[in-house]
Amino acid sequence: xxxYPLSNSFSPQLEKLNREIYAGLSEVxxxxxxxxxxxxxxxxxxxPTFSDLSGEAFKDETP
Numbered sequence: 001x002x003x004y005p006l007s008n009s010f011s012p013q014l015e016k017l018n019r020e021i022y023a024g025l026s027e028v029x030x031x032x033x034x035x036x037x038x039x040x041x042x043x044x045x046x047x048p049t050f051s052d053l054s055g056e057a058f059k060d061e062t063p
Contacts, residue, residue: 048056
């Protein structure tokens with residue numbers, strides 16, 4: 001005997017809702033990844049520090 005007679009009528013609707021949720025989450029993940037990539041490309045490399053510049057100057061001066 002089925003204890004939950006309405007569960008059979010809800011099952012297809014729940015499966016459809018589950019697919020829609022997963023599709024929506026997949027789209028959100030895709031957009032987040034695109035935003036992260038865009039953010040990475042916007043950051044220019046850090047400016048050289050004094051120690052970086054002086055190290056390069058010493059390299060140039062050594063024979």
